[in-house]
Amino acid sequence: GDSVTQMEGPVTLSEEAFLTINCTYTATGYPSLFWYVQYPGEGLQLLLKATKADDKGSNKGFEATYRKETTSFHLEKGSVQVSDSAVYFCALDSSNTGKLIFGQGTTLQVKP
Amino acid sequence: SAVISQKPSRDICQRGTSLTIQCQVDSQVTMMFWYRQQPGQSLTLIATANQGSEATYESGFVIDKFPISRPNLTFSTLTVSNMSPEDSSIYLCSPGLFRIRCRYIQETQYFGPGTRLLVL
Numbered sequence: 001g002d003s004v005t006q007m008e009g010p011v012t013l014s015e016e017a018f019l020t021i022n023c024t025y026t027a028t029g030y031p032s033l034f035w036y037v038q039y040p041g042e043g044l045q046l047l048l049k050a051t052k053a054d055d056k057g058s059n060k061g062f063e064a065t066y067r068k069e070t071t072s073f074h075l076e077k078g079s080v081q082v083s084d085s086a087v088y089f090c091a092l093d094s095s096n097t098g099k100l101i102f103g104q105g106t107t108l109q110v111k112p
Numbered sequence: 113s114a115v116i117s118q119k120p121s122r123d124i125c126q127r128g129t130s131l132t133i134q135c136q137v138d139s140q141v142t143m144m145f146w147y148r149q150q151p152g153q154s155l156t157l158i159a160t161a162n163q164g165s166e167a168t169y170e171s172g173f174v175i176d177k178f179p180i181s182r183p184n185l186t187f188s189t190l191t192v193s194n195m196s197p198e199d200s201s202i203y204l205c206s207p208g209l210f211r212i213r214c215r216y217i218q219e220t221q222y223f224g225p226g227t228r229l230l231v232l
Contacts, residue, residue: 099145
């Protein structure tokens with residue numbers, strides 16, 4: 001079945017460091033791919049998405065490119081801030097109905 | 113983006129009791145997804161609820177434990193029955209396939225704010 005695998009956390013970085021959180025997927029067909037963020041004590045927020053191969057999603061300085069050849073959707077940010085500390089979830093929708101399959105989540109801690 | 117509300121936002125319950133969680137969306141949607149997020153874990157789909165038909169449950173979840181109602185296209189409830197401490201989680205609803213002027217549009221997936229449940 002479809003699945004999403006994220007890199008193990010926690011990821012600890014200093015402020016202004018470069019961030020990469022790896023995400024790979026297994027799916028039939030052409031899924032849509034998402035990154036969600038969950039700040040401490042808050043709900044789930046959509047960060048960015050991509051719906052077809054080579055699409056780049058971006059928001060708040062974060063970017064991810066849909067790579068079909070490597071079945072990946074890695075999240076990147078050039079310079080992280082303390083306020084980016086959160087749990088990040090990669091997800092896919094292979095049925096185009098909104099039914100999502102999530103990765104296990106990666107905790108990011110940014111220190112000043 | 114859709115406006116999604118859930119009630120209650122949080123609750124503390126005794127084992128053996130049941131809690132019904134409500135989810136209200138400001139648009140008509142064909143499908144409603146219910147997810148569970150156990151402490152420190154990712155989100156797992158419990159079931160998919162369509163209006164006018166029985167919900168479809170994922171492996172490991174059964175109707176007797178998590179009965180779902182879907183009385184109309186903007187509202188759904190999830191009941192957590194005969195609760196045990198293992199049911200302590202955040203429960204989230206998520207609408208899919210919005211109905212806009214007789215067309216169905218797959219909008220980006222949004223989530224309700226969640227219901228934080230603690231079972232003692």
